[in-house]
Each structure stands twice: as C-alpha cells, then as structure tokens.
Amino acid sequence: MNSRCALVSNLIPFSCVDGPGSRLALFLQGCNLRCKNCHNPWTMGRCNHCGECVPGCPHQALSCVDGRVTWDHSACQQCDTCLQMCPKRATPMAQTMSVNDVLLKLKSVAGFIEGITVSGGEATLQLPFLLTLFSAIKADPALTRLTCLVDSNGLLPETGWQKLRPVLDGAMIDLKAWDSECHFALTGRDNAQVKQSIRWLAAQGKLAELRLLVIPDRTDYLQHIDALGEFIGSLGDVPVRLNAFHAHGVYGEARQWRSATAADVEPLAAALQSRGVKSVTLPALYL
Ligand code: SF4
Ligand code: SF4
Incomplete structure (x- = not known):
C-alpha cells in the first residue's frame, strides 16, 4: 500500500x-x-481555493465546503467555464491521487498498454511521487514490463534526473527555442538548464525524444540551424519530433498567432536532415 500523493489534472487510460x-x-498539475x-x-x-470560479459554474458542480x-x-458537464475564470491558471477539478x-x-489496463507516460503541467515538479x-x-511483477516515460520541459536539475534515472525508461x-532570449520570451525562463538536461539524458541513453515546436515568426530554429544541427548531432541517434503550433484552444496573445503549416515545418525537417539528423518525424496533421 503506497499512500504518497500527487495533484492530478487528468488520467487517460x-x-x-x-x-x-x-x-x-x-x-500532473502545476x-x-x-x-x-x-x-x-x-x-x-x-x-x-479562492472560490472565484464557484458561482460561475453553470451546472452547480462546484461548492465551497469548510x-x-x-x-x-x-454534476460536471466538462464545459470548462471554470478553467476560463481562474486567475491562478488552475482548475478546481484537479484530484489528489495516491501511488496506489x-x-x-494501471493494473486494470495493463494487458492493453505498453507503458505509462507522466506528463503535465510539469511532471518532475512532483518528483517524490514520480520516483515512488x-x-x-x-x-511489481504484474507491471514491471511496462515502460515508464516522462514528458518534461527539461527544467529538472541533474541531481533530480540522477534520482529518477534507475526507474526511468526515457524522457x-x-x-522550445534555440536562443535563450527567444525561449524566455515564449516561456518566461531561459533554456540553459533545458539544454543541459537534454545533453545529460542523451549521454545516459534516456532521451526518448527531442521535440521542437514550430511557431511561425516566433521560434528561431532555422535562424540558428547550424548550431541546432550540431547540438542534435552531438546527442547521438536521438529521435526528433517536429510539432506544429496551432492557435485553436490557446489563451491570450497566442490566439492571434498564425498556426504552422507544412510550409513552415518541412524546411526545418529538410535542414536538419541535410545536417545529418537521421530520425525526424513530421506532424501527423496540421490544424
Ligand atoms: S467544467 Fe467547471 S464550470 Fe463546467 S460544469 Fe464542470 S466544474 Fe462546472
Ligand atoms: S480553481 Fe482557480 S478560481 Fe477556482 S477556487 Fe481554485 S484558484 Fe480559485
């Protein structure tokens, strides 16, 4: 019986x-x-628990108790009104779940899946839960064949990755950008630790995938393609997935940003391949 808990925003079997x-x-939430x-x-x-979203729920699914x-x-109809109202960018629907x-x-679906991926939010912010x-x-003999992956923004320091390494199959x-200033403008943080995590995980054989998100006129991969190609080449044979930004569903100023098309993504794929990056996956679809 393991009672260590995490705040979970969703679970998809x-x-x-x-x-x-x-x-x-x-x-995981956060x-x-x-x-x-x-x-x-x-x-x-x-x-x-400020309560601001409670009266806005059109289906009386929220209440304040103590x-x-x-x-x-x-009672919830998944209308997402509460999500739009929250000043903390949180959700009243997040649930505490224990490891157990x-x-x-997992045991109820183990026969039909290859593994578990813990994502977020940022999964590694709840590192003790993840480790446990x-x-x-x-x-567990009934689960040990399942692979354990984490989907991360790479901000976890090396000391954290070292703890996770023995039980992690891949990250x-x-x-999100090559240049630190560009990364800061998009995310609010620079990317020095992200690059360090990528290097360290690759050296450990634990970098399952490197993802680049193409946002037209915002991300800077092609401007720095020589440095980016050299960086990826130094990681060894790592799969690279190119994702295409789409404005549908985002909040704030990004709603006005142009969605990426094949014409935005394919030149990056070609530029990486011409610099020796072997495994480049294109988006399955563009919205
Ligand atoms: S998604 Fe939020 S606002 Fe909508 S019914 Fe559920 S709890 Fe209420
Ligand atoms: S989800 Fe947001 S608005 Fe609702 S109670 Fe929590 S912090 Fe307040």
Whole structure:
C-alpha cells in the first residue's frame, strides 16, 4: 500500500499521442514555465481555493465546503467555464491521487498498454511521487514490463534526473527555442538548464525524444540551424519530433498567432536532415 500523493489534472487510460504505443497518460498539475502557446494553461497553477470560479459554474458542480472548493464529478458537464475564470491558471477539478490509486488503474489496463507516460503541467515538479510511482511499477511483477516515460520541459536539475534515472525508461523533452532570449520570451525562463538536461539524458541513453515546436515568426530554429544541427548531432541517434503550433484552444496573445503549416515545418525537417539528423518525424496533421 503506497499512500504518497500527487495533484492530478487528468488520467487517460489509453493514449496514442503520449509516447510509443498505447499508454496510460497521467497529467500532473502545476508547471514552472508560463508558455504563451500552452494549450492547457489551467494545468500551470495550483488552486488556492479562492472560490472565484464557484458561482460561475453553470451546472452547480462546484461548492465551497469548510473553505475548500469541491468538485462534483457527477454534476460536471466538462464545459470548462471554470478553467476560463481562474486567475491562478488552475482548475478546481484537479484530484489528489495516491501511488496506489494509479497502480490500481494501471493494473486494470495493463494487458492493453505498453507503458505509462507522466506528463503535465510539469511532471518532475512532483518528483517524490514520480520516483515512488515508477519504483513501484518496476517492483511489481504484474507491471514491471511496462515502460515508464516522462514528458518534461527539461527544467529538472541533474541531481533530480540522477534520482529518477534507475526507474526511468526515457524522457521526452521539449526544446522550445534555440536562443535563450527567444525561449524566455515564449516561456518566461531561459533554456540553459533545458539544454543541459537534454545533453545529460542523451549521454545516459534516456532521451526518448527531442521535440521542437514550430511557431511561425516566433521560434528561431532555422535562424540558428547550424548550431541546432550540431547540438542534435552531438546527442547521438536521438529521435526528433517536429510539432506544429496551432492557435485553436490557446489563451491570450497566442490566439492571434498564425498556426504552422507544412510550409513552415518541412524546411526545418529538410535542414536538419541535410545536417545529418537521421530520425525526424513530421506532424501527423496540421490544424
Ligand atoms: S480553481 Fe482557480 S478560481 Fe477556482 S477556487 Fe481554485 S484558484 Fe480559485
Ligand atoms: S467544467 Fe467547471 S464550470 Fe463546467 S460544469 Fe464542470 S466544474 Fe462546472
């Protein structure tokens, strides 16, 4: 019985877009970046039970009990009104789950999936939970064949990765811009630690995927293609996935940004391939 808990924004038992094969995807609440292009901005903050969203719920699924906001799952119609209202970029629908709760979910679907991906928000912000969960999976004969992946922004320092390494099968890391100033403008943080994490994980054989998100007129990969190509080449044979920004579903100024098309993404793929990057995956679709 393991009672260590995490704040969870969502759990998808079968996901085909969060790593290889069919996987249980667990989304942890809270992030240490503030990406303008985030498609799930309500996963950034943690609810402080201010109550501001409660009267706005059109289906009376929210209430205040003893100073805490509670969510009635059975009444909720998933209209997302509360998400739009929250000044903390949080959600009243996040739920506390223990490691044991997640193990029970995993056991119910284990025969149909290849592994688990823990995403966010930023999964590594709840590192003790992550460590306990992955250790429990590796130690359980019924689950040990499942791969344990993390989908991360790469801000975890090396000391954290070192702790996770023995129970981590791989990390998928986003490099949201090459130049630190560009990264800062998009996310609110520079990218020195992100690049360091990418290098360290690759050297350990734990970099499952490097992801580049193309935002027209915003990301700077092509302006720095020689340095980017050299960096990726130095990582060894690492799969690179190119994602295309789409404005649908984002908040704030990014709503006005142009969505990426094949004409924006394919030149980057060609430039990387011409610099020796072998495994480049293009977006499955453009919106
Ligand atoms: S979800 Fe946001 S608005 Fe609602 S109670 Fe929590 S912090 Fe306040
Ligand atoms: S998504 Fe939020 S606002 Fe909409 S019904 Fe559910 S709790 Fe209420």
